[in-house]
Amino acid sequence: MTSKTSKSTTLNRRSLIAGGAALAAAPFSFHTARAQEATIKIGFPVPLTGPYGAEAQDQVRAAEVAIAEFNAGGGLGGRKAELLVRDDKLNPGEAATRALELIENDKANFIVGSLSAAVQLAINNVTKQRGVIFNSISQSDAINEVADFSKYTFHEALTPHMTAGAVGRYAFSKFGKKVAFLTADYAYGHEMVRGFQEAGKGMGVEVLGDIRHPIGATDFSTLLPRLQSMKPDILVINNFGRDQQIALKQATDFGLKKTTKIVVPIMLFTGRQAAGLAAFDGVIGGTSYYWGVEDQLPSAKSFNDQFRKMHGGRVPSDYGAMGYAGVRTVLQAVKNAGTAETDKVITALEALKYDYYKGPQYFRKCDHQSVQSVMIIECKTKDMRNEADVFQVVASEAPNEANLRSCEALGHKA
Amino acid sequence: MAGLTLDLIGMQLFAGVALGAVYVLLAIGLSLIFGMLTVVNFAHGAFYMLGAYVGLWLMAHGGNFWLCLVLVPLVVGGIGLAVERVLIRPLYGRGIDYPLLLTFGLSYIIVELVRITFGKAGFPFDTPEVLQGAVDIGVGYFPLYRLFVIGATAVILFGLWLFLERTSFGLIIRAGARDPLIVRVLGVNVSRVWLIVFGMGTAIAAFAGLLAAPLQGVIPEMGGTILAEAFVVTVVGGMGSLLGAVLAGILVGVVVSMTSLFAPEMAKVAIFALMALVLLIRPQGFFGRAGLMS
Numbered sequence: 001m002t003s004k005t006s007k008s009t010t011l012n013r014r015s016l017i018a019g020g021a022a023l024a025a026a027p028f029s030f031h032t033a034r035a036q037e038a039t040i041k042i043g044f045p046v047p048l049t050g051p052y053g054a055e056a057q058d059q060v061r062a063a064e065v066a067i068a069e070f071n072a073g074g075g076l077g078g079r080k081a082e083l084l085v086r087d088d089k090l091n092p093g094e095a096a097t098r099a100l101e102l103i104e105n106d107k108a109n110f111i112v113g114s115l116s117a118a119v120q121l122a123i124n125n126v127t128k129q130r131g132v133i134f135n136s137i138s139q140s141d142a143i144n145e146v147a148d149f150s151k152y153t154f155h156e157a158l159t160p161h162m163t164a165g166a167v168g169r170y171a172f173s174k175f176g177k178k179v180a181f182l183t184a185d186y187a188y189g190h191e192m193v194r195g196f197q198e199a200g201k202g203m204g205v206e207v208l209g210d211i212r213h214p215i216g217a218t219d220f221s222t223l224l225p226r227l228q229s230m231k232p233d234i235l236v237i238n239n240f241g242r243d244q245q246i247a248l249k250q251a252t253d254f255g256l257k258k259t260t261k262i263v264v265p266i267m268l269f270t271g272r273q274a275a276g277l278a279a280f281d282g283v284i285g286g287t288s289y290y291w292g293v294e295d296q297l298p299s300a301k302s303f304n305d306q307f308r309k310m311h312g313g314r315v316p317s318d319y320g321a322m323g324y325a326g327v328r329t330v331l332q333a334v335k336n337a338g339t340a341e342t343d344k345v346i347t348a349l350e351a352l353k354y355d356y357y358k359g360p361q362y363f364r365k366c367d368h369q370s371v372q373s374v375m376i377i378e379c380k381t382k383d384m385r386n387e388a389d390v391f392q393v394v395a396s397e398a399p400n401e402a403n404l405r406s407c408e409a410l411g412h413k414a
Numbered sequence: 415m416a417g418l419t420l421d422l423i424g425m426q427l428f429a430g431v432a433l434g435a436v437y438v439l440l441a442i443g444l445s446l447i448f449g450m451l452t453v454v455n456f457a458h459g460a461f462y463m464l465g466a467y468v469g470l471w472l473m474a475h476g477g478n479f480w481l482c483l484v485l486v487p488l489v490v491g492g493i494g495l496a497v498e499r500v501l502i503r504p505l506y507g508r509g510i511d512y513p514l515l516l517t518f519g520l521s522y523i524i525v526e527l528v529r530i531t532f533g534k535a536g537f538p539f540d541t542p543e544v545l546q547g548a549v550d551i552g553v554g555y556f557p558l559y560r561l562f563v564i565g566a567t568a569v570i571l572f573g574l575w576l577f578l579e580r581t582s583f584g585l586i587i588r589a590g591a592r593d594p595l596i597v598r599v600l601g602v603n604v605s606r607v608w609l610i611v612f613g614m615g616t617a618i619a620a621f622a623g624l625l626a627a628p629l630q631g632v633i634p635e636m637g638g639t640i641l642a643e644a645f646v647v648t649v650v651g652g653m654g655s656l657l658g659a660v661l662a663g664i665l666v667g668v669v670v671s672m673t674s675l676f677a678p679e680m681a682k683v684a685i686f687a688l689m690a691l692v693l694l695i696r697p698q699g700f701f702g703r704a705g706l707m708s
Contacts, residue, residue: 224429225422
């Protein structure tokens with residue numbers, strides 16, 4: 001008898017706990033289900049740790065500006081947007097896993113991000129299979145080629161062909177025809193070298209050598225004497241992030257600048273700020289954006305001001321600005337389409353003509369490459385208005401499809 | 415190969431020796447600690463990184479580089495003393511894997527603490543003004559700072575040699591390495607010797623980190639790759655051998671440099687190829703004592 005009573009109380013207690021738990025869980029699960037319906041989620045995998053960390057963190061800051069702007073404007077009929085930032089550690093495997101998790105577990109509607117010519121292909125591979133729009137904000141030539149491209153693939157960033165082309169055409173005509181390369185040994189570096197070589201065709205450019213180094217290198221002292229002994233007019237340093245800072249600093253230490261003009265395809269704002277003037281002084285480089293153009297461009301001014309307001313007065317970097325444009329184009333397309341449905345957003349993105357921060361841009365139909373300007377910059381050594389006033393724009397190539405690889409060359413049918 | 419001149423080979427040699435100097439400093443601390451304490455110190459790279467960050471902090475708070483060269487080893491060496499006393503000492507006599515795992519975990523904690531305190535992004539580290547620029551060394555222009563790194567390493571090595579060979583404490587250290595039991599029977603406090611050896615090892619690692627900072631800047635992960643390379647140097651030189659660490663450090667630097675000249679993409683692999691080769695011919699390394707690990 002006693003045992004029976006005790007058993008029933010246990011049962012009662014147990015069912016009570018279970019019932020309570022169910023009660024407690026019910027409103028919560030209801031809430032999350034509604035939230036999933038309501039928010040537009042943008043997955044944002046970028047290499048927060050590693051040699052490109054500084055640039056990636058600024059991409060996050062700028063993407064936050066685009067999200068805040070969309071939400072302040074009422075979102076999509078009240079549906080707000082949310083940024084889901086993930087660290088891809090500059091590793092293709094890691095990035096693919098994060099992208100897959102974002103799509104499967106977090107139910108991300110779109111993926112924007114990546115900062116590596118190689119890593120973005122891994123993400124693109126996932127989004128392509130899952131039928132999710134991916135807007136890449138990092139340079140790559142391969143992503144537009146027919147083998148990697150899909151209708152879900154968009155490329156907000158410049159391509160190495162456009163960047164190296166613009167910088168090459170400028171530098172070869174001004175500083176000489178004998179060129180040596182110091183190149184990060186992965187897709188970015190290889191594509192930049194090809195871009196410079198194609199620009200140099202017909203200009204009588206002679207390539208003296210191309211020395212490769214692994215990504216994330218910390219010492220160039222064993223490579224610089226060889227480059228010096230080639231006696232080039234121009235040394236093109238094709239690397240990125242911390243690699244670029246260290247290479248420029250050590251090249252300066254070795255006295256290379258005395259005899260040779262140093263040229264980089266992308267001269268990073270974050271790098272110049274971190275490494276100081278000495279390393280970057282006298283170097284010529286390309287960029288997708290420099291905040292200082294706000295004097296001429298109202299869209300730049302308005303973007304910079306919003307960024308300053310949200311981030312304690314600092315100004316956006318080149319790669320940061322692409323994070324902004326990458327997210328904003330997708331959200332604007334959502335607004336124009338009136339839905340977050342993938343196919344309709346693709347159509348809206350293809351129709352988009354936009355000027356969000358650097359003048360007019362649009363996605364070319366065949367490969368979804370953003371047609372846009374390329375700026376050539378050098379370091380300011382005097383008349384700086386403030387700490388962030390580090391570059392001056394010495395030339396600019398206007399948006400022009402002729403500077404892109406042709407649709408046929410990429411393998412697309414016209 | 416076109417353009418291959420004696421001058422260029424000379425430059426590569428210098429670059430290799432400068433590169434090797436940092437390896438030597440790291441490996442000598444590793445070797446010292448292993449030789450005396452039989453502790454495989456996986457936190458050595460973290461102490462190296464800590465040296466750079468303490469230097470950075472001191473510079474931001476009014477210190478100069480020369481002061482840092484003195485203060486950084488003292489501060490980080492002090493941390494090393496605390497680590498030995500509190501964490502490692504209870505593990506003596508328990509087998510080689512206990513302190514190995516402990517220091518491995520410790521390295522993660524130190525790196526994460528630095529990330530939390532200083533941020534993930536890393537900082538540039540200016541070369542001291544008087545050491546900027548390049549000087550003509552006869553075969554070409556070589557950065558003055560890298561010559562300074564070679565010189566500073568030589569000074570540390572000479573000081574260490576004097577300490578070990580010419581002081582009575584050094585005598586105890588050498589005796590303690592050979593037979594700790596007999597030294598203890600003679601009434602010497604061996605645990606104090608081990609404490610100081612660990613402190614010295616970490617201090618030299620911190621010094622190396624500070625020297626490396628103006629070459630490549632400062633990031634929380636800077637101790638990771640170089641630790642692997644320093645272990646290679648220690649193994650090639652012979653675990654526990656100081657002379658071995660010095661010779662192997664310079665050799666590894668020169669091998670990297672010379673490989674870079676002909677096949678830059680093979681430079682990192684060359685380090686490990688060298689290790690494999692040495693271990694095949696001489697499993698205990700250049701000057702290692704066999705059976706130290708058992």
